[in-house]
Amino acid sequence: MLKENLVYDRPEGFTDTPTHYCPGCTHGVAHRLVAEVLEEMGVIDRTIGVAPVGCSVFAYNYFDTDFVEAPHGRAPAMATGVKRVMPDRIVFTYQGDGDLASIGMGEIVHAAARGENITVIFINNANFGMTGGQMAPTTLPGMKTSSSVNGRDVETQGYPIRVSEMLSTLDGVGYCVRRSLHDPKNIRLAKKAIRMAFEVQARGLGFSVVELLSTCPTNWGMTPVNSLKFVEEHMMPAYPLGDFKVSDAIKQIKI
Amino acid sequence: MPKELWKGNEAIAEASVRAGLEAYFGYPITPQTEVLEYLSRRMPELGRAFVQAESELGAINMVYGAACTGVRVMSSSSSPGMSLMMEGVSYIAGTEVPAVLVNVMRGGPGLGNIAPAQADYNQAVHGGGHGDYQPIVLAPASVQEAIDLMGLSFDLAEKYRSICMVILDGCVGQMMEPAQMPEMKPIKRANWDWATDGKMGKRERRILSSIYLDPIEEEKMNLRVLKRWKTIEANEVRYKEYFLDDAEFVIIGFGTAGRVALSAVREARAEGIKVGLLRPITVSPFPFEVIDQLTARVDAFLVTEMNSGQMLEDVRLAVKGRVPVEFYGRMGGVVPFPDEILNEIHRMAKVKLSVDIHPRDAWLERMTHA
Structure with a gap:
């Protein structure tokens, strides 16, 4: 008789719902990492997620936790409201770069400056995915999008914003790192960072954010494999991976 | 409790605390700022949540988040700040969660001034936000009434899972x-x-959202909220x-314009x-x-407001042209004197x-021809 050995399953942090993400998009990977971490920490029951506006607007369908859905860019403010009245809950936002770095820049900066004890998962795929691939604050110079058809011209359309570097200058931030989802090794490192970010919150050590370099094959007009290469060859030089802020208290955490 | 001398804004703040306010999120703007200042001391002293937000946008979305957890939460602002909050107001209405908002109205439009007005009626x-919704709106005319209505506003917001706004000039x-x-x-978490x-x-997980991607589902939501509104209309006037x-x-x-009119009415009665x-x-x-009902037995109405006749249109809807409706308004932050209204009565x-x-x-x- 054939003996079956289950080696890969849905994490408990997930509901049994197929995602709406395009083939090859790394949102699914990021979702899974968050779900695995919530399961491993045993906090699914007391977690409240805050979904953004953008491709991950329906994130609330996929996590088996309570969820609220924020207006575009306002997730950190909404998370502040939740966390301040429910300090013993785990509260996280999941935001894209249009949501966090464009319309929601005010909310993210001030939540970080206040040291809100929340965790932010920030997906940087260098464009507005849901509305069809328009230029985002994170779009690379020269990168073609549906609203920078000749390539982002920095003379008229400005320069990309490096969110993690910027947030790491704020005293309220406890943990601020950038990781990438373009290969298995980096996915493992990303998961470790996500775990650390949630541990920071569980210990009340301040604002934690993990920026994840991600793909958008559909709007980039690339195959999934070429998208992963694009992250490695073009996004990583512009958005170097690294730990931009890890407070001394957090350095003591062993996971 | 004995009577004490209370400033309106501080009275609103304390009355809300006593009604079980668990979280306040606000931003400074004249002539509302004392609500924020008062609560910045009072809320932490009671171990309750207080955040001075980065903007009214931030404040209203903090209200939205806290409201989703079911606690008593409020914000306050003045006219330009309320305009900024309108995004969140619409989302809160679309999510059907209770929240209390106070607008201490000032002269406008735009930056206007900081004098009392009623132009945000x-x-x-x-409805200042997008989409179909109707908030409950209360309009106190004195500090005592403001105190009494704050307690009521939380009860109504929770009873109908609705926004309850308190507008005062x-x-x-x-x-x-x-x-x-x-x-x-005492704080009672329902x-x-x-x-x-x-x-x-x-229990199973819950989601709170204002998204109804299927138009049929959105329409169902619209109808549900409208039916609830009909109950409010029948019971809460x-x-x-x-x-x-x-x-x-x-x-x-309403509000101060109504109170000033009362002085004129007393003089006219004399x-x-x-x-x-x-x-x-x-x-x-x-x-x-x-x-x-009054239309059937009176000769005429006079509507007095500190705006260009915004409530006037609602009065005209009720009167339906059966008797004359006159209007007297002052705008831009000007408060009418009783004499002016007495002249209108004459x-x-x-x-x-x-x-x-x-x-x-x-x-x-x-x-303009006076």
């Missing part, structure tokens, strides 16, 4: 009057069947009557003119029915009034 009553916010505070109510406060091993029993003329005014006052306390739901008692001219046009003519 339409924004509050007829800068007069009520800034003036000091003797008033009586209610007893401190076990709502909709709140996203974490599963905590007790509140107003105050003064000298209406034998009144031939009836003044209608002169033997049969005039009364109807002061709506809920401007939404609006007291259409009582105005409809004019109404003297001249033949017409239903054929729009009351705003006639008033504008008098204002």
Whole structure:
């Protein structure tokens, strides 16, 4: 008789719902990492997620936790409201770069400056995915999008914003790192960072954010494999991976 | 509780605390700032949540988040700040969670000034945010009434999972009057069947959202909220009557404009003119029915507002052209004196009034040719 050995399953942090993400998009990977971490920490029951506006607007369908859905860019403010009245809950936002770095820049900066004890998962795929691939604050110079058809011209359309570097200058931030989802090794490192970010919150050590370099094959007009290469060859030089802020208290955490 | 001297804005803050306010999120703006200042001390002292937000946008979305957990939460602002909050107001309405908002109105549009006005009536009553929704709107005319209505506003917001706005002009916010505070109510967290406060091993997960991607589902939501609104209209209309029993003329005014009108009514009564006052306390739901009934037995109405006649249109809807409706307004932060309204009463008692001219046009003519 054939003996079956289950080696890969849905994490408990997930509901049994197929995602709406395009083939090859790394949102699914990021979702899974968050779900695995919530399961491993045993906090699914007391977690409240805050979904953004953008491709991950329906994130609330996929996590088996309570969820609220924020207006575009306002997730950190909404998370502040939740966390301040429910300090013993785990509260996280999941935001894209249009949501966090464009319309929601005010909310993210001030939540970080206040040291809100929340965790932010920030997906940087260098464009507005849901509305069809328009230029985002994170779009690379020269990168073609549906609203920078000749390539982002920095003379008229400005320069990309490096969110993690910027947030790491704020005293309220406890943990601020950038990781990438373009290969298995980096996915493992990303998961470790996500775990650390949630541990920071569980210990009340301040604002934690993990920026994840991600793909958008559909709007980039690339195959999934070429998208992963694009992250490695073009996004990583512009958005170097690294730990931009890890407070001394957090350095003591062993996971 | 004995009467104490309370400033309107601080009284609102303390009354909310005593009604079980668990979280306040706000931003400084004159003439509302004392609410924020007062609560910055009072809330932490009681171990409750207080955040001075980065903007009114931040504040309203913090309110939205806290409201989703089912606690009593509020924000306060003044006209330009309320405009900024309108995004969140629409989302809160679309998510059907209770929240209390206070607007201490000032002169506008734009930056305007910091003097008392009532020009946000339409924004509050007829919906300043996008989409179909109707908030409950209360309009106090004194510090005592503001105190009493704060308690009511939390009850109504929770009962109907609705936004309850309290609109007062800068007069009520800034003036000091003797008033009586209610007893401190203990915080009671209700076990709502909709709140996203974490599963905590007790139930399935919950989602709170204003998204209904399927138009049919959105329409169902719209109908559900509209039906709820009909219940609110049937049960929650509140107003105050003064000298209406034998009144031939009836003044209608809310907040400070109504209060100033009362002084004029008293003077006119002393002169033997049969005039009364109807002061709506809920401007939404609006007291259409009582105005409809009054129309059958009075000679004419006079609407007084500190705006260009915004509530006037709702009064005209109730009166339906059956008797003349006159209008007297001051705008831009100007508060009318009782004498001005008394002059209007004298004019109404003297001249033949017409239903054929729009009351705003006639008033504008008098204002600019005086």
